[in-house]
Amino acid sequence: MAERVSETPDGDATEKLPSVDGGTPSEPSGPKLLGSSSFFRLWLAQVVSSMGDWIGLFAILTLTARVAKGSPEAAIALVMSARMIPGFFLASVGGVLVDRWDRRKVMVGCDIGRGLVFATLPWVDSVLHLFLASLVIEVLTLLWSPAKEASVPNLVKPDKLASANSFSLAAAYGTFPVASALFASLTKVSEIVSRNAGPLGFLNFNQESLAIYANVVTFFLSAFLIWSLTLPRNRPAERAPIDLTRTFTEIKEGWKFIGTQPTVRSVMVGLGTGLIGGGMIAPLGPIYANQVLNAGAAGFGLLLTALGMGLAVGVVGLSTFQKRVPHSQAFPWVVVGAGASMLIAVSMGSLGLTMAFIAIMGVCAGAVYVLGFTILQESVEDELRGRTFATLYTLSRLCMLISLSLAPLVSRVLDDVSNALVDGQLSLGDADFSVPGVRLTLWIGAAIILAAGGLALRASREQP
Numbered sequence: 320m321a322e323r324v325s326e327t328p329d330g331d332a333t334e335k336l337p338s339v340d341g342g343t344p345s346e347p348s349g350p351k352l353l354g355s356s357s358f359f360r361l362w363l364a365q366v367v368s369s370m371g372d373w374i375g376l377f378a379i380l381t382l383t384a385r386v387a388k389g390s391p392e393a394a395i396a397l398v399m400s401a402r403m404i405p406g407f408f409l410a411s412v413g414g415v416l417v418d419r420w421d422r423r424k425v426m427v428g429c430d431i432g433r434g435l436v437f438a439t440l441p442w443v444d445s446v447l448h449l450f451l452a453s454l455v456i457e458v459l460t461l462l463w464s465p466a467k468e469a470s471v472p473n474l475v476k477p478d479k480l481a482s483a484n485s486f487s488l489a490a491a492y493g494t495f496p497v498a499s500a501l502f503a504s505l506t507k508v509s510e511i512v513s514r515n516a517g518p519l520g521f522l523n524f525n526q527e528s529l530a531i532y533a534n535v536v537t538f539f540l541s542a543f544l545i546w547s548l549t550l551p552r553n554r555p556a557e558r559a560p561i562d563l564t565r566t567f568t569e570i571k572e573g574w575k576f577i578g579t580q581p582t583v584r585s586v587m588v589g590l591g592t593g594l595i596g597g598g599m600i601a602p603l604g605p606i607y608a609n610q611v612l613n614a615g616a617a618g619f620g621l622l623l624t625a626l627g628m629g630l631a632v633g634v635v636g637l638s639t640f641q642k643r644v645p646h647s648q649a650f651p652w653v654v655v656g657a658g659a660s661m662l663i664a665v666s667m668g669s670l671g672l673t674m675a676f677i678a679i680m681g682v683c684a685g686a687v688y689v690l691g692f693t694i695l696q697e698s699v700e701d702e703l704r705g706r707t708f709a710t711l712y713t714l715s716r717l718c719m720l721i722s723l724s725l726a727p728l729v730s731r732v733l734d735d736v737s738n739a740l741v742d743g744q745l746s747l748g749d750a751d752f753s754v755p756g757v758r759l760t761l762w763i764g765a766a767i768i769l770a771a772g773g774l775a776l777r778a779s780r781e782q783p
């Protein structure tokens with residue numbers, strides 16, 4: 320049986336722990352998840368860290384829209400590019416590096432680093448500062464995530480890995496609605512505190528400050544939880560050499576397979592193209608909440624809460640009833656449902672109605688996620704599954720990069736066009752209907768999702 324050397328929190332090698340093929344490592348007593356107290360602490364750290372990731376993203380979006388002078392759309396596009404570009408080009412490098420470094424120290428260092436970067440944001444006064452902060456945060460996240468994923472097989476038995484991955488997925492995305500609700504609450508409280516700061520004035524309170532400080536606390540708490548773990552450490556001879564060409568080869572093979580399999584192609588088209596349209600909500604949400612709904616940062620938080628709750632319902636509902644649903648036939652239609660509900664949502668003039676249809680969009684988006692991944696797991700052979708998912712992740716990141724970067728710029732251009740042609744408003748009978756660039760762009764996003772559903776439906780009909 321292969322053995323690996325464990326490392327205690329102070330860095331000394333101690334007991335020998337069996338690798339994943341031989342069972343779980345020896346560990347201290349405590350609350351357990353899937354039979355492992357170490358996995359429970361790692362999972363709890365992921366829950367806390369993911370909460371911080373979401374709160375931090377919301378705070379950066381609203382902060383960018385506030386500090387940008389004259390063009391919040393272009394500023395958000397620039398800052399979001401800083402979050403997306405490193406992942407697209409460096410994700411594979413991060414995975415290789417964490418195989419050569421101490422994973423526990425990597426995760427602790429990245430959590431502390433992200434917390435310190437976020438701690439500077441209440442004093443931010445320029446988009447450049449936000450761009451650089453986002454760039455550093457994304458690089459650290461690219462190291463933290465693969466270090467966590469690589470550690471899981473060493474903490475649970477092989478027959479528990481599927482369940483462990485499900486818990487990890489719940490930690491990553493299940494925190495979205497909680498984080499969005501917290502963000503909405505903290506922004507409201509922060510507005511009140513900023514007017515009555517008193518001796519706390521040195522903390523430089525603004526509408527995002529409390530959310531940012533809460534985010535810093537989550538990262539430090541995650542670092543504390545991980546530091547107490549005992550994780551295996553590879554022997555130097557076992558450390559894999561860096562091969563930067565491997566990922567590109569796998570992506571090429573994945574694309575070749577996708578091109579010849581209609582079922583897989585329909586999922587890729589639906590998820591990838593749909594992300595271009597749906598991803599526009601992230602950079603344009605704060606602007607839409609402010610310009611169209613007159614709800615400010617708190618309104619944006621409420622929209623995110625509605626979307627997050629809908630996602631949770633969609634994921635849980637499909638996970639519960641997916642055995643009764645014909646996956647391949649249902650997938651294109653839930654993509655269409657997401658596009659239709661988004662189209663109606665951004666046509667509403669009140670916060671309540673917009674939240675209702677955004678929640679329906681979230682339900683459809685959650686169903687798309689569950690159905691899409693289930694179809695790929697069922698349709699792809701084991702020897703091609705890793706390459707197929709690698710292609711999916713790369714495609715998803717590219718589509719999100721396109722959406723986050725271009726949507727604010729398109730919104731700015733359409734805003735100028737709308738003001739020049741119709742003075743930003745259309746008359747419908749006795750009522751005036753505002754058509755700012757942000758609303759027009761979100762309509763385009765909804766149309767893209769509808770087109771993605773149509774393409775996925777066409778691809779699914781090509782099945783033999």
